[in-house]
Amino acid sequence: MSLSLSCMKTPPERSGITFKVGAQLEARDRQKNWYTATIEKIDYNKERVLIHYRQWSRRHDEWFQWNSPYLRPMERVNLRRQGRSPPHSQPMFVSGTKVLACWTDCRFYPAKILRVNKDDSYTVRFYDGVVRTVKPTKVKPFQEVRTIHLPLVLM
Numbered sequence: 001m002s003l004s005l006s007c008m009k010t011p012p013e014r015s016g017i018t019f020k021v022g023a024q025l026e027a028r029d030r031q032k033n034w035y036t037a038t039i040e041k042i043d044y045n046k047e048r049v050l051i052h053y054r055q056w057s058r059r060h061d062e063w064f065q066w067n068s069p070y071l072r073p074m075e076r077v078n079l080r081r082q083g084r085s086p087p088h089s090q091p092m093f094v095s096g097t098k099v100l101a102c103w104t105d106c107r108f109y110p111a112k113i114l115r116v117n118k119d120d121s122y123t124v125r126f127y128d129g130v131v132r133t134v135k136p137t138k139v140k141p142f143q144e145v146r147t148i149h150l151p152l153v154l155m
Contacts (some may be wrong), residue, residue: 009044011066019049019066025061027051028070036074042066093139094121101126102138105119110142 003048011019019042027037041050051071052061064071093099093113100108101124111124120136 008045009024011042011047011049012066014073017071019137023049024074026072026074027053028052029060030061034072092116092136099124100140100142100143101132101134103132108140111139113139 005052017023017025019037019039021042023039025037025039026034028034035056037051037055039049042051043049043063046066047067050063052058055094060067081112093116095113095115095150099111099122101111101122103109103126109126111126114123114125114131116122117133120144121133122132122136122139124139124141125131
Protein backbone atom coordinates (compact mmCIF):
# COMPACT_ATOMS: atom_id res chain seq x y z
CA MET A 1 0.00 0.00 0.00
CA SER A 2 1.45 3.36 -0.95
CA LEU A 3 0.34 6.76 0.22
CA SER A 4 -0.03 9.36 -2.46
CA LEU A 5 1.43 12.75 -1.56
CA SER A 6 -1.62 14.45 -3.05
CA CYS A 7 -3.86 13.19 -0.23
CA MET A 8 -1.39 14.05 2.51
CA LYS A 9 -2.68 16.76 4.83
CA THR A 10 -0.56 19.85 5.39
CA PRO A 11 -0.32 21.95 8.57
CA PRO A 12 -2.15 25.30 8.55
CA GLU A 13 -0.30 28.57 7.97
CA ARG A 14 0.20 29.98 11.46
CA SER A 15 2.10 33.21 11.94
CA GLY A 16 5.40 32.57 13.74
CA ILE A 17 5.06 28.76 13.84
CA THR A 18 6.96 26.52 11.43
CA PHE A 19 5.60 23.00 11.39
CA LYS A 20 8.76 20.94 10.98
CA VAL A 21 10.67 18.57 13.25
CA GLY A 22 13.03 20.56 15.47
CA ALA A 23 11.08 23.84 15.21
CA GLN A 24 10.75 25.79 18.45
CA LEU A 25 7.54 27.25 19.81
CA GLU A 26 5.65 27.51 23.05
CA ALA A 27 3.08 25.02 24.28
CA ARG A 28 0.64 25.14 27.20
CA ASP A 29 0.58 22.10 29.48
CA ARG A 30 -2.43 20.68 31.32
CA GLN A 31 -1.69 22.91 34.35
CA LYS A 32 -2.13 25.93 32.03
CA ASN A 33 1.58 26.90 32.10
CA TRP A 34 3.39 27.95 28.92
CA TYR A 35 6.80 26.40 28.19
CA THR A 36 9.38 26.59 25.43
CA ALA A 37 8.98 23.44 23.36
CA THR A 38 10.24 21.64 20.27
CA ILE A 39 8.32 19.73 17.61
CA GLU A 40 9.53 16.11 17.81
CA LYS A 41 7.21 14.39 15.30
CA ILE A 42 4.46 15.35 12.88
CA ASP A 43 1.47 13.06 12.26
CA TYR A 44 0.02 14.27 8.96
CA ASN A 45 -2.90 11.82 8.99
CA LYS A 46 -4.18 12.89 12.41
CA GLU A 47 -3.17 16.55 11.89
CA ARG A 48 -1.08 16.76 15.04
CA VAL A 49 2.44 17.34 16.36
CA LEU A 50 4.36 15.71 19.20
CA ILE A 51 5.71 18.43 21.49
CA HIS A 52 8.72 18.07 23.79
CA TYR A 53 8.85 20.62 26.61
CA ARG A 54 12.47 21.79 26.80
CA GLN A 55 14.25 21.00 30.08
CA TRP A 56 11.57 18.41 30.95
CA SER A 57 11.69 14.62 30.75
CA ARG A 58 10.46 13.04 27.50
CA ARG A 59 7.70 11.32 29.49
CA HIS A 60 5.98 14.74 29.51
CA ASP A 61 5.95 14.91 25.68
CA GLU A 62 2.44 15.53 24.43
CA TRP A 63 0.47 15.42 21.16
CA PHE A 64 -1.33 18.62 20.08
CA GLN A 65 -3.64 19.17 17.12
CA TRP A 66 -1.70 21.52 14.86
CA ASN A 67 -4.46 24.15 15.02
CA SER A 68 -4.51 24.06 18.85
CA PRO A 69 -4.74 27.43 20.67
CA TYR A 70 -2.23 25.90 23.13
CA LEU A 71 0.59 26.32 20.60
CA ARG A 72 2.05 29.76 19.97
CA PRO A 73 5.20 31.36 18.51
CA MET A 74 8.16 31.71 20.83
CA GLU A 75 9.07 35.33 20.12
CA ARG A 76 5.97 36.59 21.94
CA VAL A 77 7.36 35.53 25.32
CA ASN A 78 10.71 37.21 24.82
CA LEU A 79 9.00 40.45 23.76
CA ARG A 80 6.55 40.25 26.66
CA ARG A 81 9.41 39.78 29.14
CA GLN A 82 11.01 42.92 27.72
CA GLY A 83 7.70 44.75 28.08
CA ARG A 84 7.31 45.25 24.34
CA SER A 85 4.74 44.28 21.76
CA PRO A 86 5.69 42.52 18.54
CA PRO A 87 6.53 45.17 15.90
CA HIS A 88 3.47 46.23 13.88
CA SER A 89 1.52 43.20 15.07
CA GLN A 90 -1.01 45.17 17.08
CA PRO A 91 -2.81 48.18 15.67
CA MET A 92 -2.83 51.31 17.75
CA PHE A 93 -6.25 52.64 18.64
CA VAL A 94 -7.39 56.07 19.81
CA SER A 95 -10.08 57.14 22.28
CA GLY A 96 -13.57 56.68 20.93
CA THR A 97 -12.65 53.78 18.62
CA LYS A 98 -15.05 50.85 18.47
CA VAL A 99 -13.03 47.63 19.01
CA LEU A 100 -13.26 44.02 20.07
CA ALA A 101 -11.69 43.54 23.52
CA CYS A 102 -10.87 40.34 25.36
CA TRP A 103 -12.98 39.51 28.42
CA THR A 104 -12.04 37.15 31.29
CA ASP A 105 -13.51 34.19 29.34
CA CYS A 106 -10.85 34.82 26.63
CA ARG A 107 -13.51 35.78 24.10
CA PHE A 108 -13.62 39.09 22.28
CA TYR A 109 -16.63 41.39 22.72
CA PRO A 110 -17.54 44.81 21.30
CA ALA A 111 -16.17 47.70 23.34
CA LYS A 112 -15.23 51.37 23.01
CA ILE A 113 -11.80 52.75 23.88
CA LEU A 114 -12.14 55.33 26.66
CA ARG A 115 -8.44 56.12 26.94
CA VAL A 116 -4.98 54.96 25.90
CA ASN A 117 -2.78 54.48 28.97
CA LYS A 118 0.93 55.28 29.30
CA ASP A 119 1.86 51.57 29.37
CA ASP A 120 0.06 51.13 25.98
CA SER A 121 -2.87 49.36 27.67
CA TYR A 122 -6.40 50.52 26.91
CA THR A 123 -9.25 51.41 29.21
CA VAL A 124 -12.39 50.17 27.44
CA ARG A 125 -16.11 50.17 28.10
CA PHE A 126 -17.85 47.00 27.02
CA TYR A 127 -21.34 47.37 25.60
CA ASP A 128 -22.86 46.11 28.86
CA GLY A 129 -21.28 49.13 30.61
CA VAL A 130 -18.39 47.35 32.34
CA VAL A 131 -15.12 49.32 32.24
CA ARG A 132 -11.80 47.42 32.23
CA THR A 133 -8.15 47.97 31.39
CA VAL A 134 -6.80 45.54 28.80
CA LYS A 135 -3.36 44.91 27.32
CA PRO A 136 -2.78 45.94 23.69
CA THR A 137 -2.59 42.26 22.65
CA LYS A 138 -6.17 41.85 23.92
CA VAL A 139 -7.69 44.45 21.60
CA LYS A 140 -8.42 44.02 17.92
CA PRO A 141 -10.28 45.99 15.25
CA PHE A 142 -14.06 45.84 15.23
CA GLN A 143 -15.37 44.41 11.98
CA GLU A 144 -18.86 45.31 10.97
CA VAL A 145 -20.93 42.56 9.41
CA ARG A 146 -22.36 44.12 6.30
CA THR A 147 -25.56 43.01 4.69
CA ILE A 148 -25.93 43.48 0.96
CA HIS A 149 -29.42 44.48 -0.11
CA LEU A 150 -30.24 43.51 -3.66
CA PRO A 151 -33.09 45.18 -5.49
CA LEU A 152 -36.21 43.10 -5.77
CA VAL A 153 -37.01 42.35 -9.39
CA LEU A 154 -40.64 41.55 -10.14
CA MET A 155 -41.42 39.50 -13.21
